[in-house]
Amino acid sequence: MMEAQTIPKPIIPRFPSLKFILRAVAVLIVAALFFVPNYVEDTYILHMMILIFINVVMGSSWNILGGYTGQYSVGHAAYFGAGAYTTMLLLQYKQVAPWYGVWVGAAAALVVAVIIGSICFRLRGPYFVLASIAVAEIFRVATLNLKDITNGAEGVLITEIPPLVIGGRLITDWASKVPFYYIGLVFALLIIGVTWLVRNSKLGYYFQAIREDQDAAHSLGIGLTFYKNVALAISAIFTSLAGSLYAVYVGFIDPSTVLGLDVSVQIVIICIIGGIGTITGPVVGAVLLVPLSEALRSNMITDLLIKVGIVGEETRMGLFLKEHLSQAHVLIYGILVVVTILYMPAGIVGFVRRMTARKARA
Amino acid sequence: MAILELRHVSKFFGGLAANSDVSFEVPVGTIMGLIGPNGAGKTTLFNCITGYYPPSKGEIVFDGRAMNGLLPDKVCKLGMARTWQKVRPLTNLPVLDNVIVGALCRTRSVRDARRIAQEQLHIVKLEGKAHLLAGALPIGERKKLEVARVLATKPKLLLLDEVMGGLNPAESEEIIQLILDIRKEGITQMVIEHDMKAIMRLSDRIVVLNSGEKLAEGSPDEIVNNPQVIEAYLGAES
């Protein structure tokens, strides 16, 4: 006991208040987010915010398994889809309200996770990646083929969501984007909170030990299969929440939009670009990627290029971009991933940290 | 009383015997040296004892309990910890966190684990480097970190696989002192080492392996004067 206290406090922060300032700013932003719907009426902005929240949840959930535990799943669409399909099918065909269905969806994702975990966690490295893709693809093709249950390639469209009434008081009738905004915000804060708790608990240490060296971790008393499955379970549950929210919000799902390989890839990309194994990484990734891809999708970039005068509206280039660029919005993902891997493999957050550390040393 | 007992342990890879019919006992509180030429099957034996491979034949009894088929994490929980010949630091984690991971074997509280870890770092004199990334340490300090990390799991039996390999004489001396201190705590140790002087100084008893078989067992004096051992070593080196 005495010995522990004689140890000098290491590394005194350069600006004792920098961390504090950053935290205070984060708290202020979060507080402000709760009031956004009161002041912002532009539905497009709200729409964008909801998408960002959903992507934060997707990225942060993956981050627990991929970033902290080092298990690079490229099959997370399976959990996203499990949530989305369970909630939607219950709502559309059994009239189960989504605020119950979501939890059934999470349970379904957990079942899927147990199946996938029991297969994939026997494998390491690139084989794990390949197996995770294969299992997710099996779920996609099965959903496509089990037409009696899932309606196959035609997908599931919801016609109406029952109004949420608590104690005889109408909470919301889901007519506006505002309820979705708050649900998204709460989910996002929830997964960020969970990540923080995990990181500062025994689980977090064990997850990271597994990421760094599985054999060493094993020899230090860490049950590899158990802890990998715990990481997967947390990850799968929250990914399914994102899936359910997305499905109910958009009102339509089909196998390719919620179970496709692109969904899995997109989840990984959010984390890679933001920075894996950090709490802020997936948030940065989502805040950057969603608006960028939406701007391309809705032709905002082309309009901007035309407005600024780089490209004439009636020129062939202008017409061409107007017609095609919106379809190729994923192009930006590809370019960003390549640039990230080549120039800042620790993602934006890791890159910024290294720059500030270097500045401090200089 | 023996804390560890090997009864006719064999390990085959395909048709090749890496260990065959090895038997010996490690008495509580002693240091057992394990020596032998390269490829004698020392590390394989460690891997069998600590659960990385199940032995093909024979029994391993630790603390009165048969260990066959137990996985490494269970083995560690029962009180047997090992270091790696090629050190395996958790590179991207701070030195302190490396040791905390070890300490969490005995507690769920990160705060307790941090306290234990700090004590262990103090013992191996790494407390000043607690907040560096483990990957940034030079080899000598990595070896010490490895020892601190396994000590944090509160083992009854410690298996040290060439902790002095690649170290300069001053660093080796530090490790020797450390091993002797650990014995004072009552922790039994099994040590694989190539440095003969060190092993003779440290060990209470020595087992010699050659081509996977036990060639000899005895006190350091008996081993140095054993003609078979001398021949095996000279034979291997010529």
Add this chain to the structure above:
Amino acid sequence: MEIFFQSLISGILIGGVYALIGIGLTIIFGVMRVINFAHGELLMLGMYATYFLHAVFHIDPFVSIVITIPLMFLYGAILQKIFINRILDALPQNQILLTIGLGLIMSNAVMLAFTSDYKILTTTYSSSSVTLFGISLSTPLMISFAITAVITAALYWFLLKTDTGQAIRATAQDREAARLMGINVKRMSIIAFGLGSALAATAGALISPTYYIFPQVGSAFTLKAFVITVLGGMGSVVGATLGGVLIGVAESTGGVYFGSGWKEVVVFVLFLLVLLFKPAGLFGKSRT
């Protein structure tokens, strides 16, 4: 029984094309230890090249491979030099992500240029077939199988008999040892990637008379390529050849017995079983 033989034969015919895809991936993996997730996109580029050579210059798709092969070899070599070469020592997951990124760029660039509309390459013989012993065989599939066989034979000759081929095999066996023996490992890597991409593009060219051509067609083939190489043992050219044929047969017989919608599931289940129980591949020697 007739149905079984019918599906068996068409499986073998399409399996030849799959073998080309698998061999390309396995050579790249063997020489560089990089799993190329953009492999299907290289195939897709081959399809588009074939389509335009046919649409603009009226070159028969099976003839046009003499243009597509060198073109895509060059393209692959450049990709290696600019991108892949820089991540050879990176973490495997980062290598995978880089190639995923390159694949996204390729498919979306094609989409940007030619829209996501399906294109169909029609030749006079596209839907013609020959009946042999009561089994009907599609003409384009038969021609493509014959070309596949010739290319595979040429490739084996190249790998076994030429100096460059032997150097590639040596590099695949042990990169460090090859370097010490004075083999220009960097050059071999460039050649290997060029070769891999040329093979993928050839496969694309050969199937273009019978498949829809669209920017996202690649990802299904990337997955198939993995299955084939894992089945055959990562890095084994012979394994990939057999694996390709096996997957072709599994798909077409699986399609007959479980319904065509399920044929991919059959392939993936087979894949998982091999990963779990024979990770060195069906034809590889197991380690322990």
